[in-house]
Amino acid sequence: MLGEYAAEDGRILAGGQSLVPTMAFRLAKPAHLIDINGIAALEKLNVENGSLSIGACVRHAAFHRPALAGPLGALLTTVVHHIAHYPIRLRGTFCGSLAHADPASEWCLVAATVGADITAISTRGTRTIAAADFFAGIMTTALAEDELLARVNLPVLSRDTRFGFCEFSRRAGDYAIAMTLATLRLEGGAIVDPRVGVGGAEAFPRRIPEAEAALAGRAPNEAVLRAAADAAAHAIDPLEDIQADAAYRRDLVRAMTRRALARACA
Amino acid sequence: MSVAGPTGWVGRSIRRLEDPALIAGRGRFTADLPAAHRVRFVRSQHAAGRIANIATPPGVLVITAADLKDVKPIRPMLHKFDYVPIGQPVLATDRVRFVGEAIAAVVAADEAAAEDAADAVEVEIAPADAVIDAQAALADGAPRVHDEVAGNVIVKGLIETPEFAAARAGADRLVRVALRSGRQNATPLETRGGHAAYDPTSGRVTLTCATQTPHLTRTAIADLLGLPEAQLRVIAPDVGGGFGQKMSLPPEYVLLVWLARKLQSSVAWSEDRRENLIAAFHSRDQHITLEGGFDRDGKLVSLSADVTANIGAYSCFPTTCAVEPLMAMAELPGPYDVRGYRCSARGVLTHTCPMAPYRGVSRPVITCAIERLMDRAAASFGMEPSELRRRNLIDRFPYVSATGLTFDEASYIETMELAVKHIDLAQFRARQKQARNEVRYLGIGFCTFSERTGYGTPAFAARGMEITPGWETVEIVIDPSGFVEARIGSSPHGQGLRTTLAQIIADEIGVEPRLIRVVHGDTDRTPYGFGTFASRSLVIAGGASLLAARKVRVKLAKIAGHLLEASADDIVLEAGVAKVAGTDRALPIESLARAAYHQLHRFRDEIEPGIAESATYDPPGTFANACHVAIVEVDPETGRVTLEKFLAAEDAGRIINPMIVDGQIHGGIAQGIANALLEEIVYDATGNVLTTTLADFLPPTAREIPPIELHHLETMSEATITRAKGVGEGGAIGAPAAVLNAVNDAIAPFGAEINEMPATPRRIRAALRAAEKRP
Missing domain, CATH: 3.30.390.50 (CO dehydrogenase flavoprotein, C-terminal domain)
Structure with a gap:
């Protein structure tokens, strides 16, 4: 769908905690909203091959308690409590924060610091972007208009980190x-x-x-x-x-x- | 075991009669009303300029100044202090004077369509030079905001007591402070909004709106539209806070009434938060320079001040923009005894949003200025700040101030001593010393202040206001079933007045408060009155309630005397029953009411039919007082201020409902803390507002407010008949100075000082960087 509508100002809607306020201020007027909520594959949060994989619909609140044992889980739980307020954390998503790329986003800082791999999919295929190559400016990323930020992989930190x-x-x-x-x-x-x-x-x-x-x-x-x-x-x-x-x-x-x-x- | 306490309803923390509906979501607010048409305003994006063209989209009803030729501009009047009257058109005519000024009104079927249509209106403005800062507006050659106001000074006052020059010359030392208070927005939870409905049968319009002053709103709009007041009904339904922002007349409401008449229909406007932050009335934004002359013992002998108040682009109705500078001039010495006083105060026009009263009105700023002066003086004497205050606070009553104000009995010293005791000053100083050894910087700040409340007619008349508020009227009616209704001209919007007035009335007529309905906020249902502002309603409407209730009591006793065959003097009213003292002969008040309406023949022409009494009260004014104390920790690396504790010892005379008084003070203190540390409307150099959301303009959350400890004294001043003084604004008046003094106490080891509000982390860091002294 995104492939079809991206050219006509289609936007992905996940948690909506940045996009919806922007629309309320009439600063964003997307012609189409593509709601990805409810897609089970995007709700996955699991460890595979030495990294924590965070799907596009995983909410901030998923990190209120450690998502995995060890330093990475503790780090994410420490950081999440600085993100906005409780109701916002119940809706907003980790991947949405990265796609929005607000300079003040805690998750963007985590991704840049620990070296996240960001997976973007489109009808053209799937590619992985390193965090160091992902952010391009204030609210600007390497994502193309027709790409969905499908998941983020954070390397599991060694026990002594x-x-x-x-x-x-x-x-x-x-x-x-x-x-x-x-x-x-x-x-x-x-x-x-x-x-x-x-x-x-x-x-x-x-x-x-x-x-x-x-x-x-x-x-x-x-x-x-x-x-x-x-x-x-x-x-x-x-x-x-x-x-x-x-x-x-x-x-x-x-x-x-x-x-x-x-x-x-x- | 008995607990000493109030014997009647007054003095008890009964739950608010307002709350069951509000907490169940059954409040009725202006925005709840359905309307046939929604209005959206097209606002100026330029601070100054000439309107060259307005292009409107086809098929949309757009109202501009060209349609409003029969509507007069809002032109409030003051007859003193070189005030220059200026007019504010309901929609900008040829010129715009601030970003956010309404230029056109777009009418559509619903909110979204109105917003779309407003976006499609194209306004072409030829920009002109704008002046944003008051000091800049005073400079030679500054652009004039209004052609008729030379030098942009719209009002100026000067006062100098005969003792001043000699007192200053004889002072042992002179201490100076220059204070800047940023610009704020009162930020009521409910923004402004109005709903005007035309009644084709009567030709009348009912305006329902978020206002603190329904009767004055009716007067103003009727005058501007050239209508008899009878053609207009104004209703203030549930109103979600006002803090002064809703006491001044919004031009938008005038437009709504005009439009309802034109369309012979219903129209509504709900202000959004961005609009409110840009274009609803702003407040504060003052510079004050002060110089105090002290004798060798730390006694203040002379005080001179210069007050510059940025009043924005227009003058607010009804008070006029002079309210801030003139109150500053009259009340700057605060609770201190000083005979030599000089003050010059100016209101200065700029291309910014108009200013209006906000909780505290000038006193949060003047109090902060003089309290900073007191702390600087204490430092220069090497004295505890509380000791310097002890030597200067008024301690004999009645006291006539240097500016001629009569201070009724109060407890300036007693509240401070109470605060010093409960905060345990000696223990704090020890803790502060130890913390500094651990490279942590704690500070304590005191603020002692007086707050003139319950202003009656003479107090306002001294300012020369065309509209001189003062009195309030209360009508109490008991219907044939015995239910009591009190109709008041005041217009509470969160203060709990329905509860507190019912408590006052209940004690007089022996009826439970829950059986007394206080009716307000409807010009068709209530006697004319000025509304709720200036910490006046409990004092003035409360006094009128007491007087009217006494009349009702006299009448009930007379009726009961007849029916029970006893002297009226022997009748006791309590618990809904009239009884003959010392006997078991009694009648419920309901029976008295039935007889007064339906069995008049039983009274042999000795009573008038029915039970309806009215009374008016117009007090001389009274001074409430308090001492606020803040304990803070300043993080010198980031400039962050953490409030550890806040304590207030206050005296507002007789307390009608302790819970409500505590709530008023808590809320005021939160706003005062915001004034000191957080909230600021910021303009850029060209007059654009940069703080257009609540992520930029920063009201405190619960996390920013420390535990607040309150102590109460009750000085029974004879200046009011209920012995109650106003308590609505005190929290907001005292807190800024207490916090700013505490911050300065904390950073004193660095040799740094900050005299700007809000004392943001950035400003504190800048002060520390400039000081460059290691403690």
Whole structure:
């Protein structure tokens, strides 16, 4: 159907928590809505071949409790409570958040940080897009108009992976002005495989290599974490809006990154 | 075991008589009414400019100013303070003056069709230079918002007491503060909306609308359309909050009545939230600079102030836009004894949404200014802020202020001492010190304030208002079955007045509150009155209820005396029964009512038929007071303020219903916290509103409001006959200053200071960055 209607401004409707408000403001006026709710194949949430597969109709609320044992399940449960409010989490979907690609989306940050694989299907075929190649700008992705984001696969994190998440928003449930997700392992007192993802601060969430470089192989002490946080604050190209100018966004990225790292190392 | 408590209904937390219908979803709101036509307004997307052309889609009824030549502009009037009267057309004529100004009204069968049609109306505007900020509007060469107002100053006041110059010259030290309060929107849960229906039989129009002032709305619209008031009926049904935004006349309501007459049909408009945030009345947006002169002991001897109030593009009816700057000038010294006072206050026109009163009206801002001054002065003396206040609060009554206001008996010092005790100031200071060692920054902020409430006619007349509110009338009627109805000119919209007035009446006539129906919000059913605003209704309509109920009691006693063959003086009314004191001779009130209507012959011409009494009350005004305390923690890395606790010790005189009083204060404090930390309407440089959803304009959620601890004192002032003072606004007045003082206390170790509301995390971080001092 999407193949047929995409050219005529057809849009996929899953949870509707972004699209419907946009329509209410008359900013989006799709000619056709294709409702994918009720398609059993899109509701799957399971672990296969070392990754967690999240179907297009899996709601945020599916992560209120860990979807799997281990760090990834705990990470998703930590993050989900920062997404909007309870009624919204009952309807909104993980994949819908990625397709919408709001810079402040927590799930987009998770996808970028842990390295999600995003599966898009269309009448032309199926392709998998790496998270690093998926986000293209504010609410802009690599998805073509006729492609359905069918599922997202998150790599299951090894048992010894540690994570820390920290978000700043004005009120409980508001969009993040800045947030950091960090994952790492500790081997022999040194940080190994650090990943530092920053969201809400730039056009789309991404890993910050400068911060990761400041951590790799070093001991997780206060000075190292601060250096990584400073590196992240310097590395970003901050969004500016009424909530935060560039200087304030850097302040927040520094604070969120240091705290996320401290939680990961605790 | 006995518990001392109220003997009658007054003083008891009975459940609100309003609530069973509301919580069961059986409230009746304006938007519930079906209408033949729905109206959507086409609004200006330019802050300033000339309308070049309006192109309307074919087949759609579109009303523009060209159709409204017989409708007068809204032109509220003030007779003092160099006020320059300006008119606001119901639909913009040749010029637009703010983003959101209504230019055309589109009429369609339903809401969606009206929105589609409104989108299809093309308005061509030749933009002109706009001025958004009040300081910029005062600059030489700034664009004029109205041609007839030079320099954009629409109203100005200056007051200087004879003692000022000498007192200032003799001061030991001068302390200054410059405070900026951002722009807010009152954000009632129910936005504005109206429904006008034409009655072909009588030719009358009934306007049902979300208003706080049905009678004044009738007066205003009848005048603007050139109708006798009798041709218009205004109904305020259940109204979902107003906070002042619904006391000023929306031009949209005038259009609805005009349209219902033109179409001889029913028309309705429901404002959406975006419209409300852009084009419903805004509030606050003031700059205040203050200078206090103190003697060596910390006594305030002189105070000078300059108040600049951005009033937007038009002046609101009925108060006029002067209400903010003039109240600031009159009441800025607050609860402090100071003889040397000077204040200049100006209302300045800008190309922004018009301003109107919002809960607190100027006092949240002036209180914040003087309370910041007090804290800065305390710091300069190395004194606890509460100690400096102790040396300056009014403690003798009646007190006549430097500006000539008479303060009735209150408890300025007592409420503060109560707050200091319950917050345990000494223990807090110890905890604060320890927290700083742990690199955590706690702060405490006090705010002591007076709140003038229950303004009667003379208080408003002093401002020179053409429409001078003051009195209220209450009619109490007992029907032949003995049911009591009280008809009031006030117009409650969430305050619980049906309950509290019933409690007052119940104690006089010995009938349970649930058997007393308070009728309001219908100009056909109630005596003329001014409505509900300015913390006035419980004081004024409550006083009138007491006076009318006393008349009813006299009449019931007289009737009972006749029927029970006793002296009226010996009749006691309680629990629905009239009895002869000390005997078992009694009659239910129902029997008295039957006799008064149906058996008049039994009274030998000594009573008038029926039971209907009316009374009016017009008090001199009274000052409520309170001390608010906030404890906050500031995260210096993010600028986030977390409220740990909020405490208020308040005194609004006699409490009629403690639960309702607590609810009023809780709600006000939540709005005050929002004022201090969260809510701000932001314009860009060209006059576009950037905060058009509740994701950008940030009312607090329950998660942002800390536990609130309340303490009450009840000073029985003789300034009102019920001994009750107004309590509707106090929460919103005290909270901003308490929070801002607490934030400043927390960041003091950095040498940083913030005097701007809302104190957003971004602004706090900027202040900390600028201070560059490590604690």
